Amino acid sequence: MDNEVNLQLETVQAAPAVRPSGKKRRRRKAASLDKRKARSGWLFVLPFILGLVIIYFPVIVESFRYSLSSMKPSTEGSGYLIEFIGFENYQEALFVDTSFTKTLISGIRGMLIDIPVIVVFSLFIAVILNQKVLGRAVFRAIFFIPVICSTGLMGHIAANTSAYNDYMADQSQGINTGVAGEGGFAISVQSIENMFANMKIGTEIATYVIGAINGISSIIERCGVQMLVFLAALQSISPAIYESCSIDGATTWETFWKITLPMISPMIFVNAIYTVIDSFTSESNAVMRYISTTYLEKSQPVSAAMAWLYFAVIIVMVSIVALLMRTYIFYQKRDA
Amino acid sequence: MDNNNINNAPRILKESKNKITVDFERTSKIERMKLKYLNMSYVGTLLWRILRFALLLGISYVILYPFFSKIMASFMSEKDFVDVTVKLIPKYPTLDTYKAIIVDLQYFQALLNTFLLSLVTALVQTFICCIIGYGFAKFKFPGSKILFALVIFTMIVPHSTIQLALFVKFRYFDIYGLLNLLGGGVVESLDITGGVTAIDLTGKLWPLLILSLGGIGFKNGLYIFLMRQFFRGVPDELEESAYIDGSSVFRTFIKIVLPLSVPMMITIFLFSFSWQWTDKFYTDLLYSNNQMYLLPHLIGKPIPSLNYEHAQDIAEAAAQNTIGLMIIAPLIIVYLFCQRYLVEGIERSGIVG
Numbered sequence: 001m002d003n004e005v006n007l008q009l010e011t012v013q014a015a016p017a018v019r020p021s022g023k024k025r026r027r028r029k030a031a032s033l034d035k036r037k038a039r040s041g042w043l044f045v046l047p048f049i050l051g052l053v054i055i056y057f058p059v060i061v062e063s064f065r066y067s068l069s070s071m072k073p074s075t076e077g078s079g080y081l082i083e084f085i086g087f088e089n090y091q092e093a094l095f096v097d098t099s100f101t102k103t104l105i106s107g108i109r110g111m112l113i114d115i116p117v118i119v120v121f122s123l124f125i126a127v128i129l130n131q132k133v134l135g136r137a138v139f140r141a142i143f144f145i146p147v148i149c150s151t152g153l154m155g156h157i158a159a160n161t162s163a164y165n166d167y168m169a170d171q172s173q174g175i176n177t178g179v180a181g182e183g184g185f186a187i188s189v190q191s192i193e194n195m196f197a198n199m200k201i202g203t204e205i206a207t208y209v210i211g212a213i214n215g216i217s218s219i220i221e222r223c224g225v226q227m228l229v230f231l232a233a234l235q236s237i238s239p240a241i242y243e244s245c246s247i248d249g250a251t252t253w254e255t256f257w258k259i260t261l262p263m264i265s266p267m268i269f270v271n272a273i274y275t276v277i278d279s280f281t282s283e284s285n286a287v288m289r290y291i292s293t294t295y296l297e298k299s300q301p302v303s304a305a306m307a308w309l310y311f312a313v314i315i316v317m318v319s320i321v322a323l324l325m326r327t328y329i330f331y332q333k334r335d336a
Numbered sequence: 337m338d339n340n341n342i343n344n345a346p347r348i349l350k351e352s353k354n355k356i357t358v359d360f361e362r363t364s365k366i367e368r369m370k371l372k373y374l375n376m377s378y379v380g381t382l383l384w385r386i387l388r389f390a391l392l393l394g395i396s397y398v399i400l401y402p403f404f405s406k407i408m409a410s411f412m413s414e415k416d417f418v419d420v421t422v423k424l425i426p427k428y429p430t431l432d433t434y435k436a437i438i439v440d441l442q443y444f445q446a447l448l449n450t451f452l453l454s455l456v457t458a459l460v461q462t463f464i465c466c467i468i469g470y471g472f473a474k475f476k477f478p479g480s481k482i483l484f485a486l487v488i489f490t491m492i493v494p495h496s497t498i499q500l501a502l503f504v505k506f507r508y509f510d511i512y513g514l515l516n517l518l519g520g521g522v523v524e525s526l527d528i529t530g531g532v533t534a535i536d537l538t539g540k541l542w543p544l545l546i547l548s549l550g551g552i553g554f555k556n557g558l559y560i561f562l563m564r565q566f567f568r569g570v571p572d573e574l575e576e577s578a579y580i581d582g583s584s585v586f587r588t589f590i591k592i593v594l595p596l597s598v599p600m601m602i603t604i605f606l607f608s609f610s611w612q613w614t615d616k617f618y619t620d621l622l623y624s625n626n627q628m629y630l631l632p633h634l635i636g637k638p639i640p641s642l643n644y645e646h647a648q649d650i651a652e653a654a655a656q657n658t659i660g661l662m663i664i665a666p667l668i669i670v671y672l673f674c675q676r677y678l679v680e681g682i683e684r685s686g687i688v689g
Contacts, residue, residue: 037475040585044471045483047464048560051550052486055505060493063501125395128388141675142396148610148671149664217398225558228678274558281494283617291496300500307497314492 067304089305100290100306107287108313111279114219115321118275119268122223126230127260147224222279226271233267234260262330269325276321280314403661410434410658417650433658436641441634443662450613450631451666453541458609460548461556462601468551469563470589474575484564491557495617503621506543543622544612554618555611559604566600567593602677610667631663 042049070085093100129140237260245255261268279285283292287310295303350357363371372378413430437443472484547553551560570593578588612618619632635656642655671678 037585038477041471041475041477041480044475044589045468045480047549048468048483048487048551051547051552055546055550056490056552059498059501059505062504063498066500128392131388133385133392134389139392139396141672142399144675144678145399145668145671147678148606149614149667217402220395220398277492281492283495288494288496292499295496295499303496304500307494307499311492311494311497314494318492 063304064308066301067308069301070299089299089302090309092299092302093306093309097294097302100294103286103290104310104313107285108317111276111285114215114222114279115272115275118219118222118226118279119272121219122226122271123230123264123268125223126227126234127256129227130231130234143227144224146221147228222275222282225278226275229267229271229274230264233264237263265329269322269329272321272325273318276318277314280310280317406657406661409654410661412654414651417654433642433655434662436639437634437655437659437662440639440641441637441659442629443634446629446631446634447666449629453544453628453630454609454612456541457544457548457553457612458605460545461551461553461559461608462605464549464551465556465559465563465604466594466597466601467589469560470567470593472560472564473567473570474572487557487560489557490552491555491561499617499621506622539623539628541628544618554615555607559608562604563597563600566597570596599677602674606671606674606678609670613667614663634659634663 067089068084068086070083070088125143129136129143133139241259241263242255245259250258282288291303291306291310294306347359347361348356349359408425410433411429411431412426413428413432415428416426468487472480472487544553548556574592574596575588578592579585583591613631616632619630623630623633639652639655642651
């Protein structure tokens with residue numbers, strides 16, 4: 001009897017106490033779900049974290065340290081003697097080695113010319129390949145061949161076999177044969193130069209266009225990934241939008257500027273950044289080649305210093321492009 | 337009113353039990369054709385179509401011509417190189433160049449090695465980048481933005497910046513605890529008799545495997561980025577319903593998300609495989625000693641059997657180009673089978689900001 005009353009009392013007392021604790025528990029549970037999700041997120045990216053911590057950060061730090069030191073083969077054993085010498089390597093790269101700064105500046109100028117051409121060209125081709133063209137599948141297959149096989153290797157071969165390229169250029173009279181764009185446009189360059197001289201629009205634009213035409217094959221080869229990304233972006237625009245535009249009487253030309261371009265502007269941004277990164281870090285560009293010859297033939301720490309300077313340039317370039325383009329991007333609001 | 341209607345009504349030409357042929361009064365066929373085709377907008381469209389096609393043909397020509405000329409040159413014999421009248425198409429075709437490359441340079445051995453190396457790294461990279469991309473796309477956790485910025489960072493750092501340090505890392509491989517670099521400043525090579533301080537991993541499969549496992553290999557930043565974009569396009573409801581049914585995160589990933597992402601994974605695999613195949617940076621850096629004989633090693637090697645009296649320069653250059661062709665030929669074959677997925681996978685990735 002006494003026991004029963006006690007029990008009842010307990011339940012009565014417990015009843016109000018249960019509620020807040022239940023609420024608390026529920027809240028704690030919600031937090032733990034978040035935490036659990038966060039934990040599995042960490043687990044998924046764990047390989048990358050490990051890679052960064054074990055390999056990448058040490059390598060980056062070491063690389064920076066090498067750029068600040070001198071490296072000599074040690075007298076005993078087969079190792080190297082590393083000595084801290086401050087910024088001497090950087091000084092040598094910038095002021096002693098005269099051709100490095102020259103290569104750097106001309107290389108950057110060349111790439112700055114190429115980047116807008118590549119982005120515009122790949123967008124143009126993507127738009128065309130997205131339309132219903134005769135033999136679209138075949139053209140697509142051809143256009144993505146460079147993605148697969150125009151890496152540093154083929155450029156390397158082309159650079160090594162310039163004699164052959166000249167020979168073939170002679171044979172084919174004015175058709176660019178070099179994979180890396182080394183052959184000559186015997187006819188077209190001259191005539192286009194004349195055309196621009198007659199048009200009197202200023203030599204700068206003329207040289208820009210001529211440069212772009214001269215490098216057409218190298219530009220086509222560097223467009224592959226960008227073209228893929230643009231195609232994906234174009235495919236993702238809802239056909240309903242185009243339909244409603246045509247019902248409202250918009251021409252294709254208007255639709256392109258008012259609909260297509262704003263809709264894919266995030267991808268233009270991504271592609272611009274990718275193009276900057278890709279053309280600056282590809283092994284076929286002049287600066288990278290110069291650095292690797294320095295690595296092989298001269299001093300390895302100096303090449304590390306050069307590479308760090310070059311990396312600083314890339315960071316600056318990427319951030320300039322990012323800042324310039326950020327204002328023009330239109331983000332489509334995703335339905336909540 | 338009535339009259340009018342009757343005039344406009346279809347005239348019955350032939351009538352049977354279940355078939356009727358009628359004739360409408362309508363503008364003649366020629367008129368209709370004229371209206372349809374003889375206006376500015378149709379002519380404009382037609383012109384645009386022709387121009388478009390011509391442009392595509394022209395660009396395809398620019399892409400394919402080097403291959404064509406190289407293929408042709410690879411069949412040329414000594415006589416062709418000397419003969420001035422030979423333009424592009426050889427008059428005395430021969431397979432000597434191919435034979436010489438296969439025999440003198442042990443082409444097939446290099447092919448096998450490269451195939452295994454590319455296959456292993458591509459498979460590992462595809463899988464690892466898929467996992468990492470999924471983690472970035474679907475989970476919010478503290479530090480995810482910084483980590484993703486680091487992914488972009490690994491893309492930006494040029495090869496040559498980490499060249500020397502990467503080589504030293506794998507030549508004298510150790511992980512933090514075994515560092516003797518910071519201590520004495522003397523990098524000691526592996527000396528089995530005198531205390532193991534570091535392991536030489538160059539010339540083996542390990543360096544690339546380690547880099548791929550960490551998601552920091554060649555262009556892995558791009559793969560992670562693409563995978564992340566792809567997974568952001570996959571609706572969350574799909575996984576949520578699986579969670580509600582009691583499936584764990586990893587089971588959901590393996591059973592539901594992975595099968596979905598096959599086209600994208602094929603794209604990544606194709607990129608990874610072919611870029612590893614033709615990569616020169618890692619081959620030069622880590623496989624410079626001939627422990628592992630790879631296809632890029634063939635470039636620039638002298639070919640003793642091709643000893644011409646005349647036109648030696650051109651013959652050698654043509655042989656180099658032939659080597660290039662033979663290096664990418666297997667890739668082209670793989671590409672022809674997979675190219676459909678290349679576009680498909682990317683198309684499905686969609687865009688999310």
